[in-house]
Amino acid sequence: MSDAASLTTVALRPWPAPTKDALSKEDLSAQIHQLTTERGHLRGITEKALQEEIDAGKSVPEDVMEGAETEPKKDAPAADERLKDIHRVRNEMHTKIEWAYFAAGNALNLVSLLLSRDPAKALDSGYTQMFREMNVPRGSFGIDRTVRIDDTQREEDSAKRRELVTKGSRMEALDWATDSLLQAATELETGIRKETKYWEEVLSISEKGWSLQRTRREARNAPFAVRYGLPEASNHFKARGLAPLRMNKDGGIILDSTLSLKPKTMRIRISENDKIVGTSHLPSQGGLGELAIEQSIQLARDSLFEEELFHEISMESRNLLAYGIELRNSVLHITTPALGGQSSHRKVLIDCASRDDNTLAGSDQSQHRLAQSIAEGLRLLLAHEHRMRLYRRSQVPPPLTQIKRQQPGPPLLRTLLGLFSHLTAADALHSYLNTLAKTLKSAGLDVWLDTSRDASWAKLTHSLEQSPMKDLSAIDQLLTLFTRPFDGTATISLPSTSGPQPENITIATRTFIGQPTFGAEHKISLPSSIIKVLDLEPDQSRQFKFPSTDEAQAYVDWILSLDIAHSVISKEYAGRVYSTDHEPRVSILSKGSMKNLAKEDSVLVLLEKGRLTVTATANTSLMTGTAGESFTWDGTPGKATLKNKVRSWIA
Template sequence: MDSLKDVTLRPWPAPKKEELSQEDLLVKIEQLASERGHLRDITEKSLQEDIDAGKHIPDDTNDAVKQEAKEKEAPSRQERLEKVFNAGKEMYGHLEWAKFAATNALDLLSLVLSQDTNKRNLSTFSQTFREQGLNQGIPFGSFGISKENHEFHNRKPEELQRIQELEHKQKVVAQGARMEALDSAVDEILQAAKQLEKEVRRQTKYWQEIVAVSDQGWPLQRLRQNARHVPFGVRYGLPEAGDHFKARGFAPLQMDKDGSIILDPALALKPKTFRVRVSIDGKITGTSQLEVEVDTKDHSIQKSIQLARDSLFEEELYHEMSLETRQLLAYGVEFRDSVISVDAPLMGSTSHDRKLLIDCIPREDIVADSHHHEHDWLARNVAEALRLLLAHEHSMRLYRRSQSPPPLTARTQEQAPPPLLRTLLAVFRHLEGVDSLYVCLEMVANTLNSAGLEVTLDTTRETSWAILAESLKEPSKRGLSATDQLLEIFRKPFDGRATLTLPTSNGVQFESLTIVTRTIIGQPTFGTEHKLTLPSSLTSDLHLFQQLKFSSVKEVTSYLDWILPLHIAHRLLKSEYSSRATIKSHDSGITISSRECKRGSAFSTDIKVELLEGKLKATALTASPLSETEHTEQSHTWNGGHSSTSFKQVIQNWVG
């Protein structure tokens, strides 16, 4: 190895006959550069090609040939320009090659120096190396230079002792590091065990509450996002609710630190309730608000979900009714300051203004003590009826979705809001109409019966309600429960029926007139309509229309006050005094002649029958047999009370 200390790399010595001096070598290099342009293009192959092409002729001969060619033909200007351009191109090539070599040397030195973290600087590398080298994964310090010492010598005793002490210290340090690592591992294992125990208790408590929620019947849904902390969610909204409220009816069941369920903001909101108030002449006389629970903070998760479900249902009910008010402005429905005002007139009362005030308020609001409570029953019944109608609408949506869909058309079908306010208005208007009419008919029937004119009155406020039991036994639609069939009746037109028999002279053959009261808030009626049907014999005798339609109770009673006296006068008295009775006018009057006496004197009596506000009045105007200018007027009135004299007896006493 000592012989390799001073080793120098030199070129292989040439033979003496071919050995050239340094000056000769430089001359040869210059000659080759001038002839060939650059040394890098000189290869064995290129020299062999030149020899084959005859370029190995002696220089003096070649020069003579070239001189002779130059003398024969001088180069043109274009050739000189091309020669200058080729020279510039060749020079540019030399510069590019020098730049390439310098860039590579710079990148090599920068890569070697990058072993030191303090000397790493991207600006020292070329742009090409940064893009195609460092950005493609070449790490810093991937190329290095080291110096090795090949000198073998014997170490001194002090150096050996120092090396042994260093090895011993390194061994002790390594042993201490291992012991410290084992202690740390034990601590981490204990901490992991405690964390596992805590997580087991947390998961146990969470799953217990999840099972409790599921046992209450609430549908649960597994979540994919953030499944570690929020694995489940509860769907408390009704499945057939509107799109907006269906989206709100879902809340994730988040896990707290101790495993209990954290209430979602949708469940933690203050619940709302649907409120109906009865207002008479501006004073609140009844409300449907529920009682406020004292302890609202300590609700269980099941109670919170139930309150959120009820609140969402109440909000949907109020929302659907507020949308429906736009089409019912002509029926006395107003929407102002988030309160829906609905007219609910009292039967036969025009002096009192009764309205229903409907709104949606927080459940915790306290009812004012200044309000009266005599109509709380009405407000609560109306609120429960509206809730039942919305629940029925949800059932009908499910029923319609289960049926065969209608044919496809290019025209989109708009979903109309459910008829909640329409049904409420129809019920109030129908009950107010039929009750007012039936009160008038009962007064007329009592009055006629008190006068000895036997009549019977049969009234039905709603025919479908009367045959409800029979209709439920035979369901018209499959898949509908009895409750849905019952509530479906309220969405149809309401029909009330009243039948009044007409008084007859013989008491055997009965005739009756029928009044059908139909109420519908929609086409084609838009309200309450009374349809009066007269017996065919009455219409033929009095030359009247058999069917007539009226829009109010006042019109019906006014017509009855005209047709009943006309029937009594022109039919009942006419048949009673057939030969002696004469009809002279189209009103409810008749002239009856007296029987001839032995002296031959006779007289006539004009009888007029009137019916007004449930009172029957008979008036007789008798002409004196001695003087035609003298008349005697008599009258009798029946008001429905007990009377000792009948109508026929009074007429008999007057005409003799």
């Protein structure tokens, strides 16, 4: 009982192997690898599963199991016999390996020898060492293929097909070459025709005087460009004055796309009482595509010139706002006096419009010549400014300074305003002086009048001959006069000094839109006889300036009234005349008819608005029996003279 009880508590463990039979790490890894290969992953191997397989006999082949059951167990061979069997098997293996190596080397030698017929494939590295020592000539061994009848026929058919394919391919290549040559010849002919036409037009443009230059990028369809802008234009418009000469599909020249726009022009309109009475215009030329290339370039240059002119005028108007200039909706409104003494609200409207705009063609055009003259004058002034820029650049430059010199803009509007102001002031004064001279002559006073709108215009030939700018053309010297102050003169003689050497009153009218006058100014120079009447000191100035025409007219009236009163009437009644102030009034003493008492008569001379009025008053009565008499001369002929009329009043 004790033995049985002890067996129930015995643990089954593998018997420890001897140290000499213990497995190393390498052997253990090999066995684990073998088990993994035979049975899969080790996770499913358990002691119970292995015991079941042993009991079932799965790990032993069936024929072995059967043999083990039927055949009797033999005795194990001896160690000497097993060793002999191992040596025998090893020798057989070596023999087989040597024969295999020999056969492979012969095959390699054979293939290399066959390939040696081709010089490009003769490689000594393809032979074995033994074959190299035999010194067999290269290319001495060949192989031929035995061709059957069917193969010969097939090859002949293939050769015929290849020949037909070759002929067809050659014919197709010849056709393609022919077509290519014909196409190339056509393209060459077209290119020659286009190039010929292009260079003919380029030559025509050059012969017309236009400046040509190569384009920077050497564009294939536009190798040249034409410089149609003016060389002395402002920087912005100078950059726009270059257009590439592109070649179209027919070989003709087409200008840049920016030039295909409608040509512009500076339009001048005259407005009187808010009604357009005059418009300037240039003749219509049609579109650029309808004109020859030279005319298109000319039209583009004119349009660019007109745009520059309007740009310069717009820039100049910013400094002339005090002169009644306004810019509204891209239109300049310039308030100008009516020329010729007309009383109307006149404006000059300047804008940039299309050259083909004829919307105002049917309106009133009574001032068409004035509008056209203003437009042509502004164009001449801008062209003159371009030439003057070239002239100034060709002169010796001034000394260098650290102060940057400001180049003023061209005086376009200033010249126009100055001319309008000068003509208005000079014409108004001269018209009044003519009326005044006519009135004085109707009163029996001998006067003469000489007027000139501008002194430089009167002596133009002499000015051109004495001009220091000899290298300037006559037209530029003439236009230079318009950019300077305008100086008009008027000379009227005194009524008291008629004769070969009369004394005169000189009125100089100077107009300039700038320093120092900023408009029209009248300067009156008095003769010595008037100086005596006014009792002026010798060192006092004999010239008086007046900023308006009305003031100058009033002063001339007063001076002539003084001369008539203190000179003309005083000479008629010498010794009996005296005056107490500097007024055109004299007192005449005469003997009365009663008791020889002296009588004093006062004579007042008044010139005003072209009318001469003489008024005589007395303390008692005049010869006419009245206390006062008055008579007026307005230039109507056939009236009594001033001397006779005064004599009829005063004894």
